[in-house]
Amino acid sequence: xxxxxxxxxxxxxxxxxxxxxxxxxxxxxxxxxxxxxxxxxxxxxxxxxxxxxxxxxxxxxxxxxxxxxxxxxxxxxxxxxxxxxxxxxxxxxxxxxxxxxxxxxxxxxxxxxxxxxxxxxxxxxxxxxxxxxxxxxxxxxxxxxxxxxxxxxxxxxxxxxxxxxxxxxxxxxxxxxxxxxxxxxxxxxxxxxxxxxxxxxxxxxxxxxxxxxxxxxxxxxxxxxxxxxxxxxxxxxxxxxxxxxxxxxxxxxxxxxxxxxxxxxxxxxxxxxxxxxxxxxxxxxxxxxxxxxxxxxxxxxxxxxxxxxxxxxxxxxxxxxxxxxxxxxxxxxxxxxxxxxxxxxxxxxxxxxxxxxxxxxxxxxxxxx
Ligand SMILES: *Cc1c(COP(=O)(O)O)cnc(C)c1O
Numbered sequence: 434x435x436x437x438x439x440x441x442x443x444x445x446x447x448x449x450x451x452x453x454x455x456x457x458x459x460x461x462x463x464x465x466x467x468x469x470x471x472x473x474x475x476x477x478x479x480x481x482x483x484x485x486x487x488x489x490x491x492x493x494x495x496x497x498x499x500x501x502x503x504x505x506x507x508x509x510x511x512x513x514x515x516x517x518x519x520x521x522x523x524x525x526x527x528x529x530x531x532x533x534x535x536x537x538x539x540x541x542x543x544x545x546x547x548x549x550x551x552x553x554x555x556x557x558x559x560x561x562x563x564x565x566x567x568x569x570x571x572x573x574x575x576x577x578x579x580x581x582x583x584x585x586x587x588x589x590x591x592x593x594x595x596x597x598x599x600x601x602x603x604x605x606x607x608x609x610x611x612x613x614x615x616x617x618x619x620x621x622x623x624x625x626x627x628x629x630x631x632x633x634x635x636x637x638x639x640x641x642x643x644x645x646x647x648x649x650x651x652x653x654x655x656x657x658x659x660x661x662x663x664x665x666x667x668x669x670x671x672x673x674x675x676x677x678x679x680x681x682x683x684x685x686x687x688x689x690x691x692x693x694x695x696x697x698x699x700x701x702x703x704x705x706x707x708x709x710x711x712x713x714x715x716x717x718x719x720x721x722x723x724x725x726x727x728x729x730x731x732x733x734x735x736x737x738x739x740x741x742x743x744x745x746x747x748x749x750x751x752x753x754x755x756x757x758x759x760x761x762x763x764x765x766x767x768x769x770x771x772x773x774x775x776x777x778x779x780x781x782x783x784x785x786x787x788x789x790x791x792x793x794x795x796x797x798x799x800x801x802x
Contacts, residue, residue, distance in 0.1 A: 446787035447776045449594055449739060449766030450617070452638040455781040458691045477684045486529050486683055490676065496693035500701055501624050503649065510648040511676040513665055513688055514617040516544070516635030520551035520647055522666040523612060527631070528585035529659030537561050537584045537609070542569045542593035543770060544614060549588070556585070556661065568598040569607050571731040573603050586610045586630060592618035594638075595768040597741045597775065598734040602627050610654060618738045619764040620696060621649070621780055622706045630654050638738075639779050641688035645681075696780065703779050712787040713737035719791050725798040729771060743773030749801055750774065756797065762790050 446453040463576075469476040472485065479486055494509045503509070512519065528536045536556050538549035540563035546594040552558050561580070562573035572593075579588055587606050592599040594617040603611060610630025626632065631650045637643035648668060655669045665668055670678055676686075699705055717735065720726045720742050729741040744750050750773050757765050767775040778787055 438710075442761075444761035444763045445782070445789060447761045447778070447782070447786075448637070449768070449775065449777045450476050450609070450635070450641045452639075452777060454641070454780050455692065455695045457668050458618060458688065458695050461691055462688065476687050479683070481677055481681050483682050487675070487677075489602040489683075490686050493686055493690040493693060496690065496697065497647075499757060500620065500625070500693060500696060501626060506652050507626055508650050508652050508655070508672050510650065510668055510671045511681060511689075512646050512648055512668070513682075514646070515637070515643070515644055516614060516633065516646050517547065517551070518666070519648065520548040521555065522648075522668065523548075523586070523588065523631070523633075524552040524555035524558075524660075525659045525662040525666055526668045527610070527612070527654060527657075528552075529662070530657030532585070532657055533659075534585040535559055537580065539563070539575060539587070540565055540571060541572055541596075541598065543595050543768070544616070545588075545593065548590070552588075553730045559584075561587075563635075569593060569598065570729060572598050572600055572734045577605055577607065580604070580606050580609055582607055582609060584609050585611045588614070590614045592616075592621075592736050592738055594647040594739050594777075595641060595741070595771055595775075597728070597730040597736045597739045599736040599738070601734065610651070616646075617777075617779075620702060620705070620738070621709050623702050631652075635688065636685055638777075639692075641692055641802070642682075644683045645685045645711075647689070657700070692781075708784065709737045709778070709780065712782065712784055713740060715779070715784075715787050715791050716740050716776060719794050723798055725802045726794065729773070736764045738779055739775060739777050741762055741767050741771055741773060741775040744797075745802070747772070752801070753797055754760055757790070757793055760793065762793060765790075 486487045492595045498536050498744050536558055538560045540546045540560050549558050549560055562575045564571050564573040571599055587609050612631040615632050616635040617638045620639050633648040635646045657665050726742050744753055765774045767773040
């Protein structure tokens with residue numbers, strides 16, 4: 434086992450989540466940790482109902498609106514339990530009320546199938562397209578005729594974190610609200626939110642710390658919640674309470690606000706999207722030009738956030754991961770369902786981190802092929 438010497442500098446974290454955060458954000462947290470804005474206490478020591486905290490929450494919402502161009506008829510919620518808690522909340526809020534109906538799911542990966550499985554406890558679930566037969570190496574084909582116009586919603590996973598695929602274009606759903614789990618790509622590319630009824634994301638990939646989620650919901654979809662819904666999963670209640678029904682994770686929301694400020698300073702989503710494309714292109718180029726590395730995802734469906742790949746053997750995969758870790762290229766191990774390596778290159782990953790990985794890959798191939 435190669436021993437990584439104690440790092441004096443920060444390393445590059447390619448982990449899928451919790452993922453790296455922008456360094457200036459971490460520095461600001463550290464600076465104001467003991468004494469937030471001259472209050473003499475920490476941000477995590479003040480009540481979620483103070484004007485100081487509510488100002489942070491409101492600023493996070495307005496920054497999100499500004500950065501995404503979110504239309505006025507969409508509400509922004511901060512909810513508990515990460516992305517997977519929403520797998521239950523979605524059918525309760527949108528398919529179990531007075532207008533109880535079936536819900537449609539597209540199975541494009543691990544989280545997509547978990548979302549469908551969880552919803553089965555609360556509504557009738559129909560999986561209308563799946564790429565399970567090809568080990569989720571692509572986004573399954575979906576024709577508009579397959580979308581029953583009486584369905585409560587259609588659920589997709591916009592970026593499939595384990596397999597490195599994403600929807601390049603989103604399906605036309607007619608009158609059926611489109612719901613997207615964007616956990617592993619929110620704020621990484623320009624999106625027209627008008628295409629969606631609901632967009633949600635766990636925080637720990639592009640937004641902040643783990644354990645919570647953001648939910649963006651078109652306001653006409655609120656108000657018809659299943660009666661058995663626990664209060665803290667009730668989006669209508671959450672909206673009425675400005676996401677403060679109970680004591681929220683104040684620290685997480687504070688970090689989101691700092692991450693959004695950082696993103697604005699980078700030039701917003703258009704600028705970060707260009708950088709993200711550039712980062713991904715560098716990695717795909719090495720993979721495509723070599724006989725030694727191979728990607729997992731079909732080229733047309735490739736993600737620019739998660740890039741899984743393998744070398745020519747499981748032994749060399751293991752050696753690759755060990756040697757990468759030793760030089761500060763951290764957490765490149767692929768998910769256990771896929772194996773090999775996976776580079777998660779979310780918004781905060783600088784181009785220099787990707788280029789360090791690219792050089793390592795070229796050198797590793799030279800020495801081992
Ligand atoms: C990481 C991830 C999840 C799980 O998020 P939790 O916050 O751990 O529940 C769900 N969906 C997608 C697409 C993810 O990438």
